[in-house]
Amino acid sequence: MKINYESPWVQFYQRAVKYLNLEFDEKIFIGECLPLFESIRSWNHLDSETLNWVKSQPMLNHYSIPVIDGMTKEGIMRYREKWLDDDEFGGIFDRFISNPFSGFHEISEMIPCGTLVYMLKKACQYYDKKCEELCKKIDEIKNNEEMLAEKEKLASSGDVGAMVFLGDAYHEGMLCRRDVKKSFKYYEMAAESNSADGWFGMARCYSLGECVEADAEKAITLYEKAASNGNYKAMLLLGGTYLGGGASDKTDKVYIGNVSFDREYDFSKAKSWYDKAIVACGDDKEALALCYHRIASDIQYSKNKDELSNIAEEYHRKAADLGNVGSMLDLLRIYDIAESLDDDFMKKYKRWLDNAVEESGLKTIGIIGAKYIEGGLVTEKQEDKKNKIKAEFKWLNEKANAGDGWAAFTLGNVCYYGYGAWGVRINKAHEYYKIASESINPVYAIELGDMYWQKKIPCVQRRNSAIKCYYMALINGNGLALERLEKFF
Incomplete structure (x- = not known):
């Protein structure tokens, strides 16, 4: 096989030979990282012209910072800790840096090539990964620019769908830099073509005071216009305005975005809008699931939430049955003990749980989840002589600490509600919830x-x-x- 000597990894191995079994030396480390990182940038086609363009793109800041920092000594040391995050060796190395006379033999046994070479390898792996991520994002941005340019052509020729797409794109800032002026412009164009989505977009701008002065009356008028022409999101929003300002708000003042207005509580009118929204979703199961979840959440936090709890539960069940994870989790919080669960719900819960764990490949979580929701965890803990539950929780902890969101959230629920022999541990629950919140989902x-x-x-x-x-x-x-x-x- 022909060797490509331009490869940064070939260059790494050529340099590493000089430092085998050598202890970590910060000066040598930085001196070797600078040329190695330069070769990694070159390998990924990140030349100075490309990087200058990257600096002008705010959406690339998150991806470009580690790459650009790798061009300076200060930046390299700032990111040293991150190169060790995904390896058990990191903690040992930190202890060694703080006290060179403790643990060195342990390190030497784990890393026969020496701590300096190991650090160089980790640094290059991390930097190469960040360069690849930046390149991928650059391609996405350029593809988005081409797509937006094509949509703008379509919008100019009267395509209403393209107008709404551009309004959403510039408002959310997911495909391009956020620009509320352009967003309002395209929503207005769509509205002039009698688009319900266009009216909804304009209403949102008036409620938030983006590009235009915040105006409650105009916002509501436009939301009503959008709803009357089939926009189910506007119907949901209008329905919510009849449920009051929230459980802790004793007034009849309702808030939408940055505007507020007086509206008397009237559940019958709220339900009328909700029923229309459900019909407007048609056969779109995803939209229908979101619709049910939004209705349940609105009712759950309304002024009369206690009186309407059964209705909120009913909508949560419908949403969960269509696969809405948010409603599944809400139902888990609603039902703390086995006595409050009927057989039909238990069957549905187990099906939802199976679907959720199947996606992440964590079957054991399904077993534990079923046990604690059925209220059998304490009994099993006492009766199980082989401590199977204890072993499962140890395994579950390992998965949570590895960043699995479902595992961390399950443990958070166990600690929050005090299932099993562990009792209520709010601070520990908070730790697990934070781990879950930082996961992919x-x-x-x-x-x-x-x-x-x-x-x-x-x-x-x-x-x-x-x-x-x-x-x-x-x-x-x-x-x-x-x-x-x-x-x-």
Whole structure:
């Protein structure tokens, strides 16, 4: 096989030979990282012209910072810790740096090539990974630019769908840099063509005061116009306005975005809009699941939530039956003991749980989840002489600490509700919920945000903590986060 001597890994091995069995030396480490990182950038086609373009793209900041930092001595040392995050050796190495006379033999046995070479290898692996991520994002941005340019052509020729697409794209800032002026422009164009989605977009701008002055009357008028022409999101929003300002609000003032207005509580009118929204969803199961979940959540946090709890539960069940994870989790919180669960619900719960764990490949979580929701965990803990439950929880902890969201959230629920012999541990539950919120699945970030906002978890800056969670869910692609954030901004 022909060797490509331009490969950064060939260059790494050529340099590593000089330092075998050598202890870590910061000066040598930085001196070797600089040329090795340069070869990695070159290998990934990240030349100075490309990087200058990257600096002008705000959407690439998150991806470009580690790559650009790798061009300086200070940046390299700033990211040294991150190169060790995914390896058990990291903790041992940190102990060795703080006390060179303890643990060195342990390190030497684990790393026969020496700590310096090991560090160089970890640094290059991390840097190569970050360069690849940046390149992938650059391609996405350029593809998005081409797509947006094509949509703009279609919008100019009268394509209403393209107008709404561009309005959403510029408003959410997921495909391009956020631009509320362009967003409003395209929503207005669509509205002029009698588009319900266009009216909905304009209403959102008036409720938030984006590009236009916040105006409650105009916002409601446009939401009503959108709803009257089939927009189910507008129907849901209008339905919610008849449920009052929330369980803790004793007035009849209703808030939408940054505007407020007086509206008398009237559940019959709310239900009328909700029923219309359900019909408007038609056969779209995903939209219908979101619709049921939104209705249940609105009712769950309304003024008369206690009187309407059975109705909220009914909508949560419908949403969960269609696969909505948010409603599944809400139902787990509603039912704390086995006596409150009927057979039909238990069958559905087990099916939802099986589907959820099947996606993540964690079958044991399904076993534990079923045990604690059925209330048999304490009994089994006492009767199980082989400590199988204890072993399962040890395994579950390992998965949670490895970043699996479902595992962490399951443990959070166990600690929060005090299932089994562990009792209620709110602080420990908070730790697990935070791990879950940082996982790939953005629904857990929304759950933690809700817990902050509803004062279920102790928190000094409740509002800011909730917003940060919702924002994390948003950047990970969960549309429900937008609805949560609209309440704050």
